[in-house]
Amino acid sequence: MKKSTQILIVFLILLGFSCGPESSETIDYTALSDEERLTIAQELARNTIMVDGHVDLPYRMKVGGFTLQREILDVSERTEGGNFDYPRSKEGGLDAPFMSIYIPARYQEMGGAKALADSLILMTKRLADTWPDKFGMAYSPEDIQANFEAGKISLPMGMENGAPIGDDLDNLAYFHERGIRYITLTHGKDNLIGDSSYDTTYIHGGLSEFGVEVVKEMNRLGIMVDISHVSDDTFYDVMEVSQVPVIASHSSARHFTPGFERNMGDEMIQRLAENGGVIMINFGGSFVDQDFREGNDAVREHIVNWLAENQLSRNDPEAQEYISEYVAANNPFPSVQKVADHFDHIMAMVGIDHLGFGSDFDGVGDTLPTGLKDVSMYPNLIAELLKRGYSKEDIEKVCYKNLFRVWQAVEEYAANAG
Template sequence: MKKYLSAVMIATLAIACSPKEEETTVDYTTLSDAERLEVAKKIAHETIMVDGHVDLPYRMKVGGFTIQREILDVSVRTDGGDFDFPRTKEGGLDAPFMSIYIPAGLQSIPGASKALADSLIMMTERLTTTFPDKFAMAYSPADIEANFEKGIISLPLGMENGSGLEDDIANVEYFYKRGIRYITLTHGTDNLIGDASYDTTSTYGGLSEFGEQVVTEMNRVGIMVDLSHVSDNTFRDALSVSKAPIIASHSSVRKFTPGFERNMSDELIQAMAKNGGVMMINFGGSFIDSAYATGTAKVREHLVNYMVENNMSRTDSAFEAYAAEYVASNNPFPTVQRVADHIDHVKDLVGVEYIGLGSDFDGVGDSLPTGLKDVSMYPNLIAELLKRGYTREEIEKICYKNVFRVWKDVEDYAASQK
C-alpha cells in the first residue's frame, strides 16, 4: 500500500527549503488551521523575530525588580504581565526592544527624566548579568544574530519619550553609548522636541528647533528616529529633517480607528515608505479597532450596574463568576485577525517591505486581542498570515528583515558621518 505524506508533513519539509522552493512545494492556504499553526510555530522558532516595543523595564520598576528576585523574576513563568522567558521562548520571540519609558509627568522636574532612563537601562542590563544563559544585551543586528545562534533572548533598547534627553543635545550621544538604539521623540504631551499626538496644545506646530537638532544628531550617532506618539505635523517635519530611514516602533493604521491621531494615516504610511522606513504594528485593542473602546464601555457599565443592583463588591466570588461569564459571552476584544487586517492594509498600500511587529506588550494592559494575549502567541499571527497567502519570505521580512534593513541603513549613515 502506498504511503502518502500529510499536508502538515509536506509543509514541515518545505520550511527547510529556500523561500522559492517552499512556494512551489506547498500552498499554506490549503492546510487545516491546526496544521497551519504547527507550521507557524516552526517558522517562529526558525526565524529571528524582533518586536519593536515591549514595556518590561517599567513593569519591573513597578513590580519591584531586584537582583535577589524577591518580587518579579521574569526568568521563570510569571503571574500576570505579558512577558517572561518561558513564554518568550514558546512564542519564538528573539529580540524584544526594551522600552525605556519616561512618563511625560517627569518633564517638569529637571533631571528626573534622564535619571529614570539611566535607572531603567541599568535594570535591563541586570537581567543579562543575572541570567546570562537567558538574556543578553544587543546593540546591532549582528548582536541579535549572534545571540539567536546561541538561543539567548536579545534585549535591544529604545527610549520611549525624548524627554530623557532633557535640554542637552550632548545626551543624544550619551544615550547611544548607554545602548539606546531608537528614541521615540515624544510621548503623552508636547516636550522640548516637538508636539505629541495625544496633546492638542500644538506648542510648535510640529518639530521644535531643538527637535530638528535632535533628529540630526540621532542620524549622526546612529540612533533610529521613532515617530510613534508624535503629532502628524511632527511626523512630517521629522521626515523632512532625517537623512536616514525612520521607524514607528508601535503604531497601527488609522483607517481602522478614525480620528485617533496616535495611529498613522495612509498619507503618513506612504511618506514613511518613501523614506524607506518601517511601521511596526501595535497589538493594543484601542490601536487596532475603534469598536473596542465602545465594547468595553458597555461591558463595564453593565457589570457596574449588576454589582450595584445585587449589592455586591468586585471581590465577591459570585460577582467574579458572573463577570467572567458575561465578558466571555460579550467579548469586547478584537482578535488576531484584526491585527492581520492592519498588516494587509499596509502591504496593499505600500508593500510588505515596510511592515514590522511592535506589540506594546506590558504597555496596553488587558486590551490585547484574543489570540495575542502575551508573547507566547506570535505563532497565531503567523498562522493567520499564512492563511491569507503570505509566503515565508514575506513573514521573515515582517519578523525582522525590514527593521534590520532600516537599522543597518541608520548605522551606515552614521558611519559615513565619521
Template sequence: MRKILTLALAASLTFACNEKPAEVDYTQLTDEERLEIAKEFTKNTILVDGHMDLPYRMYNQGNTMTGEVYDFINRQEAGNIDYVRAREGGMDAPFMAIYIPAGYQESGGAKALADTLIMMVERLASTWPDKIALAKSPEEIEENFKKGLLSLPMGIENAAAIEDDLSNVAYFFDKGIRYMTLTHGKDNLVGDSSYDDAETHGGLSEFGKDVVKEMNRLGMIIDVSHITDKTFFDVAELSTAPIVATHSSVRNFTPGFERNVSDEVIQKIAEKDGMVMITFGGSFLDQAYSEKNTANRTHIQEWLEENNLNRRDSAAQEYISSYTAANKPTVHVSKVAEHIDHVVKLVGIDHVGLGSDFDGVGDSLPEGLKDASMYPNLIAELMKLGYSNEDLEKICYKNFFRVWKAVEAIAE
C-alpha cells in the same frame, strides 16, 4: 494528523537549512495545518518585536527596591512575556521599551528612571547569560540566534528621558539604546503628542530638530509612534534616515484616532524607506472595540457618582470587576493580520513589521494573541491571507534589519 506532521517536518527542514522554501499555497490548507507550519516557522526564523514594556512592569513590582532580580526565566502568571512564553512563541528579539511616563518631564528624574530601567534589563542578561543576551545591532541578534540566546535590544519610549540636554542622546546610545520614541502621553521638549490637544510647538520644536539630527548622526532609529501628524511630517522632512513607527496600527480602522498612523503617514514612511510595526491593543485594532471600552468607562464613572463611591471602595471594585467582565469587548488575532495586510496593499511588503506593545496595553489584547507564546497564531492568519515564507520573513525581521542597517549606514 500524518499530513500535518509531514508538512511541519518539511517546513522545519527547509527553515533550518536556510534553503529557498518550497512553494506551498497555504490558503489551501486547514487552520490546523497552517498553525503547525507556523509553529515551525517561528521556531526557525528570527522574530523581532518592536516594543514591549517589560522593564517598567518589573520596576512597578518593586524589584529595584529590594535588589531582587525579576524571575523572567520561569513562566509567570502576570504580564505578557517571560523567557518560557517567548521561546514557545518563537520570539527572538523583543525590544525592551525604556518607558518614561510623561509626568517625569515636569517632576524631574526622567534620566534617572531611564538609567534604572536600562540597568534592570542588563541584569536579566547578566543573571542568565546562558539564555539571554543584550543586542545593539542586527548582527548581534543574528549571532545570539545562532547560539540559541534570546536577545534584548533596547529603545527609549519618550524623549523626556534626555531632559533638556542634547548630549544625553549620545549618552543613551552608548548605553545600548537603538531607537527613541519622540513623545508619549503629553507634549514634551521635543515635540507634540497625539494624546495631547495643547499643540505646544505646532509640530517639532527647535530642540526637537536638534534631537532628530543628533539621532541621525549617531545611528539611532527615530520612532514616530505617539507624535501628532504635524510633528511626524516635520520629522520626515528633516530626517536623512528611514523612520519607524515601532508600535502603531492603521488609522483606517480607527477613524479619528491620531495615535494610529494614517494612510498618508504610512506612504511617507515608505517613501523614507521606513516601516510600520503593527501593535496589538484592541482599541488600536478595532473601532467597535474602542467605542465599547469608552462606553464602559463612562458607565462606570456615572455609577460611581450616583452611588457616591470611588474606585478604591470595596463595593466599587466588586461592581467594576463584574461589570467589566460581563461587558468586555473582544477582537480576534485576525484583525492584526488585517492591519498588516492594509499596509502591504498600500505601500508593499517591505514596510511592515510587528510591535506588540506587550505589557503596555493591559488586558485589551486580541483573542489568540494574549502573550508572547501566541505569535504562531498570527503567522497562521497571514498564511491564510496568502503570505509566502519570504513575505513572512520580511515581516518578522528582514524589513526591520534593512531599516536598522540603513540608519547605521547613514550615521557612518
C-alpha cells in the same frame, strides 16, 4: 483527511523549510487546514529571528517592585500575569523584544526623567547579567543574530519619550553609549522635542527648533527615530529632517480607528514607506478595532462603579470572574483577524517591505485580542497571514528583515557621518 495524512503533509512542508526557500515557497499555504498552517507557523517562528518593536517589561518590573538589589519579578521562569517571560517567548518564537525604557510624561514636569531612564536601563541589563544563559543584550542586528544562534533572547533597548534628553543634545550620545537604539520622540504630552498625538496644546506646531537638532543628532549618532506617539505635524517635520529611514515602533493603521491620531493615517504610511521606514503593528485592542475602542470606555466606567459598589478590588477572585464575564458579554475582545487586517491594508498600499511587529505587550493592559494575549501567541498571527497568502519570505521580512534593513541604514549613515 486522516490524522496520519495530515502529519505526513506537515512533515513534508517542514522538510521544505529545512531545504531552503526555493522548496518551501512552492507551497500554497492557503490550501492547508488551519491546524496544518499553525504547525507551519510555529516552526517558522522558531527558526526565524523575530523582532518585536515594543515590549514594556522594564516598566512592568518597576511597578512590580523590581530593584537592582532584589529580583522581585523572575522572567526567566513562567510568571503570573503580564505578557512576557522567557518560557512564553520561546514558545512563541520571540527572539528580540525591544525593551521599552518608558518615561511617563509627568516626569517632564516633576523632573527625574533621566534618572528613571538610567534605572530602567540598569534593570534591563540586570536580566542579562542574572540569567546569561537565557538573555543577552543587543546593540546591533549582528548582536541579535549571535544571540539567536546561541539560543538566547536578545534585549535591545528603545527609549519611549525623549524627555530624558532634557535640553541637552549631549544626552543623546550618553544614551547611545548606554545602549539605546531608538527614541520615541514624545509620549502623552508635548515635550521640548515636539508635539504629541495625545496632547491638544500643539505648542510647537510639530518639531521644535530643538527637536530638529535632536533628529539630526540621532541620525549622526546612529539612533533610530521613532515616530509612534507624535502628532501628525511632528511626523511630517521628521520626514523633512531625517536623512535616514525612521520607524513607528508600535502603531497601527488609523484607517480602522478614525480620529485616533495615535495610529498612522494612510498618507503618513505612504510617506513613511517613501522614506524607507517601517510601521510595526500594535496589537492593543483599542489600536486595531474601533468598535472595541468605543466600547472599552463604557465597560471600564461600569467596572469601576461596580467594584466601588461591591467594595472589591480587581485582584479579588469574585471581581476577576465578574469582569471576565462582563467584558465577554458587552465588549468582546478583537480577534487575530482584526490585527491581520492592518497588515493587509498596509501591504496593499505600500508593500511588505514596511511592516513589522510592535505588539506593545505589557503596555496595553487587558485589551489584547483573543489569540494574541502574550508572547507565546505570535504563531497565531503568522498562521493567519499565511492563510491570507503571505509567503515565507513575507513573514521573514515582517519578523526581522525590514527592521534590520532600517537599523543597518541608520548605522551606515552614522558611520559615514563621522
